[in-house]
Amino acid sequence: MKKNILCFGEVLWDAFGEQKVAGGATMNVAFHLAQQGAGVTFASSLGTDASGDEMVDFLQDNGLSTDLVQRDKTLPTCEVTVQLDEKQQATYIIPQPVSWDGIKTTPALNKCAKAATAVVFGSLTAREATSRNTLLNLLGETKALKVFDVNLRHPHYTLQTIQNLAAVADVVKMNEEEADLLITSKKGDLKDKINEFRSKYHAQTICVTRGDNGAMVWHDHEFFEHPGFTVDVVDTVGAGDSFLATFIIGLLNKTPMQQTLERACAVGAYVASKRGATPRYVDGVVDLMKK
Numbered sequence: 001m002k003k004n005i006l007c008f009g010e011v012l013w014d015a016f017g018e019q020k021v022a023g024g025a026t027m028n029v030a031f032h033l034a035q036q037g038a039g040v041t042f043a044s045s046l047g048t049d050a051s052g053d054e055m056v057d058f059l060q061d062n063g064l065s066t067d068l069v070q071r072d073k074t075l076p077t078c079e080v081t082v083q084l085d086e087k088q089q090a091t092y093i094i095p096q097p098v099s100w101d102g103i104k105t106t107p108a109l110n111k112c113a114k115a116a117t118a119v120v121f122g123s124l125t126a127r128e129a130t131s132r133n134t135l136l137n138l139l140g141e142t143k144a145l146k147v148f149d150v151n152l153r154h155p156h157y158t159l160q161t162i163q164n165l166a167a168v169a170d171v172v173k174m175n176e177e178e179a180d181l182l183i184t185s186k187k188g189d190l191k192d193k194i195n196e197f198r199s200k201y202h203a204q205t206i207c208v209t210r211g212d213n214g215a216m217v218w219h220d221h222e223f224f225e226h227p228g229f230t231v232d233v234v235d236t237v238g239a240g241d242s243f244l245a246t247f248i249i250g251l252l253n254k255t256p257m258q259q260t261l262e263r264a265c266a267v268g269a270y271v272a273s274k275r276g277a278t279p280r281y282v283d284g285v286v287d288l289m290k291k
Helices: 025-035 050-061 107-115 129-141 159-168 176-182 190-201 239-252 257-272 282-290
Strands: 004-008 012-016 019-023 039-047 069-072 078-084 090-093 118-122 145-149 171-175 205-209 215-219 222-226
Touching (some): 004 025, 004 107, 025 118, 025 145, 039 050, 050 069, 171 176, 176 190, 239 257
Parallel strands (some): 004 039, 012 078, 171 205
Antiparallel strands (some): 012 019
């Protein structure tokens, strides 16, 4: 049976100098879920400006319905400045407020959440009260698997909000730096830190990505690891989001975790080898996993 996955969150344009690429963590997850054949609905908000019109075209051209993408007459579509360091690691200058800060509760959105198999959400969308309250309302109404992508973007979060979202999540995905923020103890290795996090937040599945060193997962009372794949990195934008999309599909399909983790690492590495968060990748991922 095809799963119905609701992705709730930001959609934006990532600006690499003069080049604009569609992005936003939750939209990226939805994009890659759709690429892999999952049933996915994306919920967000765009401005009633030219950038918003362009994004509607992008979403529809890539198989994402815009039925739950609201249009805001006062807040603009978000355009983020992306800065890359010498290792092609990205930092972001994110304006505030923008259209996805004002996602409102609607009957259609509530209905979708109640019918969903999984709801995917991140921390950035919760920075402002309107979208945060809409998200918390959805999470309170649904019995779906709740997937929290920690995805911290300084200074657009508070520790209290992150803790509140982690407390209601069934699946938590974060990177090592984010794990260090949420885990108070600095002693022990990554497994010890994951165990500490698990004892506090009670998530069913905890995934920590480690950049070009792959990822570690705690799932079904067992640890799994993958060392990652070596690629020539163009930029890291969207790599973690594509990893998460692949990981979610594996979870929902009950694919063996080691196999799920390998494919998620392969997809993330491939996206890191391309410009922007939303490349087409199927043949490239297959080739990468054969190496």
